[in-house]
Amino acid sequence: MKSRNTLSSKKKFYIPPDGDGKDFKTLFNHLAAAGAGRPVDEHGFPQGPWTPDLLTEAISQIDANQAGIELRTVQLWFQDNDKGISPDHIRWLARIFGCDDPEATSAWQVELSSSQTRLIAQRRQRRQPSASSDQGVDSSEEPAAAGDDMAVLEATDDRSSDIRPVKGFSLARKSEAVFGGGSFLDLPASVFAGAIALGFMSVFLGVHSISYAEDNGALRQVGFLWAPNWTLLFMIFMPLFLGFSREILAYWKNEGRAQFVASNGGARGDDGWRTKVEASPLTYWAVFLVCVGFAGIFQWISVRLIPLLEGGGDYAVDWGSVGILRPEVVSIAAEAIFTALAYLYMCLCFYLFFVGLILLYTMVYDYKNIRKLVDTSRHRIFPDIGISIGERIMRGIFRCTLSGVLIAICMKLQAIYLLTNSENILDWLTQDFTSVVIGQGHGISLHDFTAPTQYTSLLIILVTCFVFVSALTQIKIIADGGASSRKMAAIIALLVVSYLAIGAFQGFSILLGASVLLAVYGLLDPRLGSGPKSNGARVIVS
Incomplete structure (x- = not known):
């Protein structure tokens, strides 16, 4: 990031977008660890990184977000996978990272949308070698990943998509799922x-x-x-x-x-x-x-x-x-x-x-x-x-x-x-x-x-x-x-x-x-x- 400063009117830790081409997962994990949008102490330092529980609570407390957000959805953002994020959730996440400042929120909404697009492009590129004979499947999957992460909640496998889908029964995967x-x-x-x-x-x-x-x-x-x-x-x-x-x-x-x-x-x-x-x-x-x-x-x-x-x-x-x-x-x-x-x-x-x-x-x-x-x-x-x-x-x-x-x-x-x-x-x-x-x-x-x-x-x-x-x-x-x-x-x-x-x-x-x-x-x-x-x-x- 080029610079960091605190929005004094909001008393929150603000990190401006730098447009360096990160995909959504990389960008989100970086901002969550940095505590972007979190309250600051008397010295201007953020009160630690975001956790799924803290971020879920912060998004649910936004007045305009009457529907709230499920903890499982936020947990998927933190996990090492390529799951998408819906436009509505990009909107609320931009308000968090933008510290409720209109100009900063708008800038982050553009940056998050671009990072999601890059994530989809990377996902499509990784799948091309193994699915070149079935291009129609890829094109039909991307809109769901890009536009609606409600499908993410129904997914049974949240692994990173750079791992080829495992066909058949996996005792290791089933055993880990129990825990x-x-x-x-x-x-x-x-x-x-x-x-x-x-x-x-x-x-x-x-x-x-x-x-x-x-x-x-x-x-x-x-x-x-x-x-x-x-x-x-x-x-x-x-x-x-x-x-x-x-x-x-x-x-x-x-x-x-x-x-x-x-x-x-x-x-x-x-x-x-x-x-x-x-x-x-x-x-x-x-x-x-x-x-x-x-x-x-x-x-x-x-x-x-x-x-x-x-x-x-x-x-x-x-x-x-x-x-x-x-x-x-x-x-x-x-x-x-x-x-x-x-x-x-x-x-x-x-x-x-x-x-x-x-x-x-x-x-x-x-x-x-x-x-x-x-x-x-x-x-x-x-x-x-x-x-x-x-x-x-x-x-x-x-x-x-x-x-x-x-x-x-x-x-x-x-x-x-x-x-x-x-x-x-x-x-x-x-x-x-x-x-x-x-x-x-x-x-x-x-x-x-x-x-x-x-x-x-x-x-x-x-x-x-x-x-x-x-x-x-x-x-x-x-x-x-x-x-x-x-x-x-x-x-x-x-x-x-x-x-x-x-x-x-x-x-x-x-x-x-x-x-x-x-x-x-x-x-x-x-x-x-x-x-x-x-x-x-x-x-x-x-």
């Missing part, structure tokens, strides 16, 4: 509802709270609702993980990424978000086959169905096999059907869990690439915006990691408890605590059974911590001298140690309790007491 579409509560609420449904089914079958007598006559509680890997895991920690990952991915996709790219003067220089998501389709298929084929079908057959049919096996007795010892409570057929539904639910939930980790890793990789581009740019508008975006991403990944490690802890707690001789899991933890604190209780005595859940939980720990370490090494939190990063790493390390200590020695419950309390604190306050920066981001205006 990127709908309400924030849809995904965690669906998982929570499934866990509640399984809980009610266990009550109807009578396995929600059921005991069996061991050889020595002691009763052991193996009910479904007593198993933390089916209650706490799917009712609390899995919904938390999916909710936190959905939130931070939506922020990066719809807001943070566009601001970060625009802080480089609008130059993209990197592939879009969806390009990176769809760059590794084999990863999604491999995870799907492992979760559904192995953890779901194969594990159900080997751990549940065969022992039920043969009357026993090498696995500890729990709610899924207690029908062998208590046939008067639940039949073998009912147990087989219930465990099949439970394992189907479980494998789908863990597929979503691993997809969330893949997308988080992809987000970190995407952030790193854009950060390199921005750091080498000579046209940075908000040089600190990458730091603030990185800090928010890191806090979101920290929450997801805490939830993931707590999921693994729930799984190992149940697996180790089934190998002990305690009456129930609470009695086992209480005995372990009192054996150290007041010298009472019995030592740990484990039966010789196979516990495949231990290995599954270890896999979850390794993958979750890998994503966290990758983010920690590539996203630097420097606002407080790196103290937040060290605190995050310390809490995660303590949680992992407490996971490894479960059943390893007497008194592990003390370490486990302390680490869980710290984890809950981290979930509630991912800043770990550091608080937000009060001075805000530094703004350099040339």
